[in-house]
Amino acid sequence: MRLRHCAAALGLLGLLCVPAHAEDARGTGRDLGRDTLAPYDGWAAAEGGTTGGAAADEAHVFTVTDRAGLVRALDGGSDTPKIIKIAGTIDANTDDSGRRLDCADYATGGYDLKKYLAAYDPRTWGAAKPAGPQEEARQASAARQAERVVLPVGSHTTIVGLGDDAVLKGASLQIKNADNVIVRNLELRDAYDCFPVWQPNTGGLGDWKAAYDTLWLNNAGHVWIDHVTASDKGRPDEKEPTYYARNHLRHDGLLDITNGSDLVTVSWSRFADHDKAMLIGNSDSAAGDRGRLRVTLHHNEFTSVVQRAPRVRFGQVHLYNNRYVVPEDAHDYRYSIGVSTESRIHAENNAFTTPAHVEAADLVKSWNGTALHASGTLFNGYPVDLTAIYNAYNSGSERDLGTDVGWSPALHGRIDSAAAADRAVARGAGAGRIR
Numbered sequence: 426m427r428l429r430h431c432a433a434a435l436g437l438l439g440l441l442c443v444p445a446h447a448e449d450a451r452g453t454g455r456d457l458g459r460d461t462l463a464p465y466d467g468w469a470a471a472e473g474g475t476t477g478g479a480a481a482d483e484a485h486v487f488t489v490t491d492r493a494g495l496v497r498a499l500d501g502g503s504d505t506p507k508i509i510k511i512a513g514t515i516d517a518n519t520d521d522s523g524r525r526l527d528c529a530d531y532a533t534g535g536y537d538l539k540k541y542l543a544a545y546d547p548r549t550w551g552a553a554k555p556a557g558p559q560e561e562a563r564q565a566s567a568a569r570q571a572e573r574v575v576l577p578v579g580s581h582t583t584i585v586g587l588g589d590d591a592v593l594k595g596a597s598l599q600i601k602n603a604d605n606v607i608v609r610n611l612e613l614r615d616a617y618d619c620f621p622v623w624q625p626n627t628g629g630l631g632d633w634k635a636a637y638d639t640l641w642l643n644n645a646g647h648v649w650i651d652h653v654t655a656s657d658k659g660r661p662d663e664k665e666p667t668y669y670a671r672n673h674l675r676h677d678g679l680l681d682i683t684n685g686s687d688l689v690t691v692s693w694s695r696f697a698d699h700d701k702a703m704l705i706g707n708s709d710s711a712a713g714d715r716g717r718l719r720v721t722l723h724h725n726e727f728t729s730v731v732q733r734a735p736r737v738r739f740g741q742v743h744l745y746n747n748r749y750v751v752p753e754d755a756h757d758y759r760y761s762i763g764v765s766t767e768s769r770i771h772a773e774n775n776a777f778t779t780p781a782h783v784e785a786a787d788l789v790k791s792w793n794g795t796a797l798h799a800s801g802t803l804f805n806g807y808p809v810d811l812t813a814i815y816n817a818y819n820s821g822s823e824r825d826l827g828t829d830v831g832w833s834p835a836l837h838g839r840i841d842s843a844a845a846a847d848r849a850v851a852r853g854a855g856a857g858r859i860r
Contacts, residue, residue, distance in 0.1 A: 457859065458478065460607075460609070461474065461479050465836050466690055467689075467690030468719040470836050472647075475607060475649045476581075477508075477605060478506045478582050478583035482506075485507040486507070487509050488512055491516075491523055492516065492523075492573075495511070504580040509585070510586070511587065511593060512587045513590065513591065514591075515592070515594065517573055517576065517595040517597075518573060526573065528619035531567075532620075535559075536563050541560075541562075544557065545559070546669065552626055554625065567619070567622075570619050571636070574616065575637070578600045578601075580603040582603075583609070584609075586612070587610075589856070591856065592614055593611060593613050593614070594615055597636075598613065600643070601641070603645050605648075606648045608640065608651075609652050610857065611652075612855075613639045613653060613656075613679075614654075614655075614656060614659065615660050618677070620636075621633045621634055621675060623669065631671060635674050635677045638678040639676075639678070639679045645689075646688050648690075649692070650689070652856055653856060654857075655695070655696050656695075656697040657675075657699050658697075661698055662675055662699075662700055674700070676699065676700070677701070678703060682705045682718065682740075683704065685718075686718060687718060689720045690720075691721070693724045693859075696726070696727050699731070700757075703735035703736070705740045705768075706768070711738070714739040719740065720740055720741075720742045721836070723747065724853070725748070725850070725854060726747070726854045726855070728752070731755075731758055732790075734749065736762075736763025737770055738767065739766065741771075742771070744771065744775060745772070745775065746841055747850070748775075748850040749778065751778065751779040755783070760787060760789060761788045762797070764790070765794055766793045769832060771830055771832065772800070773840055774840055774843040777802070778805060784818075785814045786815060788804070789815040791819070791824075796826055796830045797828070798812075798828055799828075803843035
């Protein structure tokens with residue numbers, strides 16, 4: 426039986442050789458690591474398409490079982506074509522010997538949360554940014570955690586989970602200044618920030634800011650995210666304490682696409698149990714994003730998500746056949762589709778299921794937006810015109826939205842009815858469900 430070459434030598438920690446015919450998709454026998462994005466499957470299929478690490482030679486096909494092996498396989502975010510297969514659960518908060526690390530292990534310089542809270546209490550510190558010994562200690566402690574949990578992904582890379590139980594826990598996968606990347610069949614869980622910073626001037630009342638997106642695209646191009654499950658599973662922010670009258674947030678985005686990223690397809694993925702799920706475009710002043718941030722989102726599920734599903738600035742975003750579920754006990758839901766500066770969202774045949782206290786008018790929120798194309802929307806089983814409802818019920822603080830976003834999508838597969846897509850996504854979205 427021929428074995429795939431997993432490393433320069435066998436037995437390196439975290440690298441496991443597997444049979445060449447090992448099945449990556451349940452019952453198919455095919456090698457998911459060699460899959461490429463189909464033609465016309467969203468924006469990532471444009472301008473040469475997305476192949477990830479499909480061209481990797483056998484010396485750069487790795488199966489990894491722990492953080493140490495994953496770090497070696499990623500090779501510091503190198504551009505060498507590579508296929509990285511994740512088997513089982515990998516915890517980023519571990520040392521090189523595999524010992525589990527917690528927040529106390531990262532704390533340094535005398536950092537102490539009680540002392541930090543006493544030092545920067547707005548009633549005595551005021552509205553200035555934190556500065557001084559405790560903030561310096563917080564920054565040093567945060568840097569120690571970042572060394573473990575931030576994992577850079579380079580160009581021409583495929584990361585794929587093996588089987589139906591591949592999990593990457595506590596990590597922030599960062600595709601930065603890279604092109605041609607595929608991430609598939611993987612659960613990304615709990616990118617927990619031990620040392621969030623207090624920002625006194627955010628939102629008027631101040632807020633806590635966490636550092637890590639579960640998956641961050643930063644000036645990345647040609648990226649395909651498929652059959653990924655991303656959540657705060659195990660440590661939801663809603664159970665964190667309140668300090669300075671604000672929730673002590675430990676998580677940032679589930680998937681953020683920012684800083685000139687372009688040509689991205691996100692398909693058949695599940696985003697769950699989180700506050701700010703997906704940001705496309707990071708700033709109203711980032712004029713360099715014009716003409717970029719072209720993103721397709723199709724057949725994804727957003728369940729128990731408070732906001733940003735997605736929120737878009739500048740981007741030319743095709744949003745079709747997605748499923749949105751707001752649970753019955755959700756009392757902090759804000760909105761799903763955020764229409765921000767110069768965004769051009771073309772939404773088709775999406776299905777929303779909400780409890781009675783969430784109205785169709787709540788699904789959209791605009792900040793300086795001008796247009797939203799929304800057709801074929803299903804709200805609790807009934808067809809609705811999202812743009813018209815937003816215009817009828819918005820508070821008057823924002824202008825009405827037009828329906829002409831200036832473009833029509835050409836790169837996409839079959840667009841089903843919202844009802845059919847709702848059923849298909851419930852069955853098939855998320856890690857472990859590739860057929």
